[in-house]
Amino acid sequence: MLDDRKLNVLKAIVTDYVASREPVGSKALVERHQLNVSAATVRNDMAALEEEGYITQPHTSAGRIPTDKGYRLFVDRLAQIKPLSSAERVAITSFMNGTADIDDLIGRTVRLLAQLTRQVAIVQYPVVQRDEIRHLDLVPLTTERLLVIVVSSSGRVDQTIVDGPVLAEPQLGSLRLRLAAAVVGKSTVDAAAALAGFLEGVAPADRAVAAPTVAAVLEAIAAKPATQVLVAGVPNLAGAEFEQNLRPLLEALEEQVILMRLLGEAAGDDVTIRIGQENTTQGFHSTSLIATGYGSDLQASLGVVGPTRMDYPSTIAAVRAVARYVSRFLNEG
Structure with missing residues (x-):
């Protein structure tokens, strides 16, 4: 175990090296940090730190830089985390x-x-374990284009445009209400299951037009980022x-x-x-x-x-x- 003085020397080396990107020498440590010891003592402490693998000398006559082991000890001994300004x-x-x-x-x-x-x-x-469908809407953009909106409880919003004939009102309104009743408030798994036989309840004359819309809702429910x-x-x-x-x-x-x-x-x-x-x-x-x-x-x-x-x-x-x-x-x- 390192004594407090050597820990202070290591802390000073890490701090200076992070700031300057330059190897740190004993003279610089004495000048910049209040270590209350002589340069000779700091050199001895640095030699001990190097021998124990906490710092290393990148090349001859250079100062010292921390090793992974030195950074680890520095992090483990952090007295407090610097507060955000x-x-x-x-x-x-x-x-x-x-x-x-x-x-x-x-x-x-x-x-x-x-x-x-x-x-x-x-x-x-985020890994959403209990995601539910919060809102569903069908918005006609033109007679040939429909916007399908599905909002989940995680805040995810999926918007899909369906190209093709759009049901006229009141059929579209009825489809919107029935889809919302089938999926809103349910988990994504249960909502997908609820739509499995959904088209069977749609009037036969409207099924061909409604099918792409139901498919878009299913795709949105199952969508992942x-x-x-x-x-x-x-x-x-x-x-x-x-x-x-x-x-x-x-x-x-x-x-x-x-x-x-x-x-x-x-x-x-x-x-x-x-x-x-x-x-x-x-x-x-x-x-x-x-x-x-x-x-x-x-x-x-x-x-x-x-x-x-x-x-x-x-x-x-x-x-x-x-x-x-x-x-x-x-x-x-």
């Missing part, structure tokens, strides 16, 4: 206000996370020090299965932090992941991926704050 809190509220539906919410969330952290943000669509995980902020990797590891990382960020696995390991109320080689997922060995669960059942996750040299206190605070905001939005919706 009032400007950051206002930014979250204003950016997320006016969210229209679940697709808009997830899109705003992933962009906000990337902006707040200046890392790559990844957000999983086109992408299970959204990604934003990839250009933030441009200034990161991944060297030859950048291409595998970019390829991994394009694979939905890989991202689902990565976030799936972070579901839950606590913030999960994986540093460097702790990330067993291919392509992420040289990165750090900070993620947490969100939503009422915490079965979906959001987080950021970036270099191991990141501002952990601020990033943890941002991930936690955004997750809480999105959870509150979903719970109140």
Whole structure:
């Protein structure tokens, strides 16, 4: 176990390296941090930290940089998470206000996370276990075009245009009422089952025209988001020090299965932090992941991926704050 003095030296090295991207020397530590010890003592502490694998010297005559093990100890010993500034809190509220539906919410969330952290943000669509149909409407646009609208309790809005002859009133009104009675208030599974024999109750003369509308409602009920995980902020990797590891990382960020696995390991109320080689997922060995669960059942996750040299206190605070905001939005919706 490291004593408090060596922990303070390690903390100072991590803080300076994250800020400057330059290896840190003993003279700089003494000048910038109130360590209350001599430069010689700091050099001895740095030698001990290097021997135990917490820091390393990238090349001869250079200062020291943290290792994955050093970052891990730094994160584990964080006394407190840096609180968000009032400007950051206002930014979250204003950016997320006016969210229209679940697709808009997830899109705003992933962009906000990337902006707040200046890392790559990844957000999983919420896993809705008890989604119900809240509203259904049929809106005639022309005599040959009908808009089918299905709204779920998760806030998802599916709109489908059906081309072809549109039933005239009052037949269309009757179809609208009967469809709503069949599906509204039911789970998506029960609603789909309720429509299995629906056309048998439609007047034979209207079935051919009504069939595409019923099919569109079924398709909307069964619809899943086109992408299970959204990604934003990839250009933030441009200034990161991944060297030859950048291409595998970019390829991994394009694979939905890989991202689902990565976030799936972070579901839950606590913030999960994986540093460097702790990330067993291919392509992420040289990165750090900070993620947490969100939503009422915490079965979906959001987080950021970036270099191991990141501002952990601020990033943890941002991930936690955004997750809480999105959870509150979903719970109140």
